[in-house]
Amino acid sequence: MYSLGGTLRQLANILVAEYKVRLMAGWQYRFQQSLGLMGLMFEAVIYLVVWTTVAESRGGEVGGFTTGELAGYYIGWMFVRNMTTGWSPQWFEYRIREGEFNTALLRPIHPFFPDISHMMAGKTTWLITLLPSMAILAWIFQPQVTFVAWSLIAMAPALILAFLLRYTLMYVWALTAFWTTRITALFELYFALEFFFSGRIAPLALLPEWAQTIARYLPFPWTFAFPLELMLGRLTPNETLFGFAMQALWLTIAVIAVRAIWRRAVRHYSAVGG
Amino acid sequence: MGPGSSHRTSIMKSAISARNLSKTYIVHERSGGLRAALRGVFRREKKEVEAVKSISFEIQPGEIIGFLGPNGAGKTTTLKMLSGLLHPTGGQGFVLGYEPHKREKDFLKQITLVTGQRNQLVWDIPAIDSFEVNQAVYDIDREQFRRTVDEYIELLELQELVRKPVRQLSLGERMKVEIAAALLHRPKVLFLDEPTLGLDVPMQRRIRRFIADYNKQEGATVLLTSHYMSDVQALCKRVIVIHQGEILFDGQLSHLVQQFTGYKEIVVEPKERGIDLSRYGEIMGEDAGRVSFRIPREEVPAVAAKLLADIPMFDLSVEEPPIEDVIERVFAGGNIETAS
Numbered sequence: 001m002y003s004l005g006g007t008l009r010q011l012a013n014i015l016v017a018e019y020k021v022r023l024m025a026g027w028q029y030r031f032q033q034s035l036g037l038m039g040l041m042f043e044a045v046i047y048l049v050v051w052t053t054v055a056e057s058r059g060g061e062v063g064g065f066t067t068g069e070l071a072g073y074y075i076g077w078m079f080v081r082n083m084t085t086g087w088s089p090q091w092f093e094y095r096i097r098e099g100e101f102n103t104a105l106l107r108p109i110h111p112f113f114p115d116i117s118h119m120m121a122g123k124t125t126w127l128i129t130l131l132p133s134m135a136i137l138a139w140i141f142q143p144q145v146t147f148v149a150w151s152l153i154a155m156a157p158a159l160i161l162a163f164l165l166r167y168t169l170m171y172v173w174a175l176t177a178f179w180t181t182r183i184t185a186l187f188e189l190y191f192a193l194e195f196f197f198s199g200r201i202a203p204l205a206l207l208p209e210w211a212q213t214i215a216r217y218l219p220f221p222w223t224f225a226f227p228l229e230l231m232l233g234r235l236t237p238n239e240t241l242f243g244f245a246m247q248a249l250w251l252t253i254a255v256i257a258v259r260a261i262w263r264r265a266v267r268h269y270s271a272v273g274g
Numbered sequence: 275m276g277p278g279s280s281h282r283t284s285i286m287k288s289a290i291s292a293r294n295l296s297k298t299y300i301v302h303e304r305s306g307g308l309r310a311a312l313r314g315v316f317r318r319e320k321k322e323v324e325a326v327k328s329i330s331f332e333i334q335p336g337e338i339i340g341f342l343g344p345n346g347a348g349k350t351t352t353l354k355m356l357s358g359l360l361h362p363t364g365g366q367g368f369v370l371g372y373e374p375h376k377r378e379k380d381f382l383k384q385i386t387l388v389t390g391q392r393n394q395l396v397w398d399i400p401a402i403d404s405f406e407v408n409q410a411v412y413d414i415d416r417e418q419f420r421r422t423v424d425e426y427i428e429l430l431e432l433q434e435l436v437r438k439p440v441r442q443l444s445l446g447e448r449m450k451v452e453i454a455a456a457l458l459h460r461p462k463v464l465f466l467d468e469p470t471l472g473l474d475v476p477m478q479r480r481i482r483r484f485i486a487d488y489n490k491q492e493g494a495t496v497l498l499t500s501h502y503m504s505d506v507q508a509l510c511k512r513v514i515v516i517h518q519g520e521i522l523f524d525g526q527l528s529h530l531v532q533q534f535t536g537y538k539e540i541v542v543e544p545k546e547r548g549i550d551l552s553r554y555g556e557i558m559g560e561d562a563g564r565v566s567f568r569i570p571r572e573e574v575p576a577v578a579a580k581l582l583a584d585i586p587m588f589d590l591s592v593e594e595p596p597i598e599d600v601i602e603r604v605f606a607g608g609n610i611e612t613a614s
Binding site: 010014020024028103107 | 354357358359360361375377379380382383385386387389393394396397398399403404406407409410411412413439
């Protein structure tokens, strides 16, 4: 018989063991990972330069952001972006093709959990390069940030929930790799929506009013802009509570979706052969 | 409908039970060329392929079974169904009383599947570190885990190997380490798909000895596929031969030879070389003064007696044909009609 305490203890052991192993493995590729990080940095710097130019043309401010605040946003953006990456359908497809999934299916643990550790290990390796890069960018772009103690504290759980939410949503998409690779086009559409509504391309305050209203009820801002704006101390307590509620709601929906699709995906996989 | 009571009893007794187990794949196919590719976008041709056709067998706890068949016979599909990777399209499979495709935790903790493709180990780090993940995943008691790791390191001579990154190991070394990882939780049922494929002879022997010791020590049940008959001869008393998804033979290895070959080989070494021996039977070959005949089983005593009476000789021996030849003949279909 399994007790809840025993199950949680075992789950924690698995997450820690998997994390250590993936961290050791990832460390072998720290140079390649640093190169990957360059892409992330360039993306943030491009947005920063574009929006700073717009702000300067409008007298030093756009959508309530000064140029210094924009710098703070996009430097923090790099940190949040790193912490909220998730698996893509392409990665899952690779995993199935390589037969790696057979190993995962025959372990007495749902791959969803060890995969979290795998992701976290990747983020840790990236952070080693990312944090000094952020410091250099801060020196160049001189960000203006007013840290608020309660908001910074709230950012920690918000960031964890943002990661779990995005990870789970990406897992739903990744599971489609069991059926078809034709899903890629739909995934690209989803990705485009996320790009726009999450606060990645621009702070949500810079979007038109109607887009901001839509965004509030979509999962995207809660996977990205919410922890970022908490970090920058830009949210009120009420907005923060609403954010946590939306994270909880969307996470519940995403977990239900993973459970439902997982069963079908594995049934399909075991019907066609691994 | 659940299984009947006698079936249920045999399921509980058997380590592995297959009842009319079947697997039919639906494959999409199209002809080559751009036109066919474009047509395929709108209408895909489907074809049913029966990989396993209603096979039945029972394997008792502690048995080591050789599961033989040519490529594409349905061996791996059967192994995947019994380990829980594939859902059967017909019939039922039971392993330790569990239905494998449900992949219950308690079931998965008691089995293992080792294939050439399967890779439990993280490529870039030493295997000893990956073993730690298995300890956590299978919730192996710390002390028992340490003892098991030490024991396997000793038995499989892994001292150096477990401390090198897996990617630096040779194929054989990697397979030894993979097998160790796959057995850390001391499973009761082992599905081994070509565990010695591509390995040199000493490495094959070591793995064979390890499997035999594990079976003896743990009383584990082993279902093994191999293209190397030496694996089968060394480990398996009983074999199941599968061909085109159907079972051709299930029984003792020695009976396989009798059932599928109506012949034995008589090898003689006459004192006088160059004499014509063709009247005694079909000559298979001559080498260094030794002549081998292929003689129908029932005629062997008479022909041997006649040779001994007629020809002065240094030696005469009666041998079963090499098992490789028997299997080859079975798969080629040449002697299938002799099977009962």
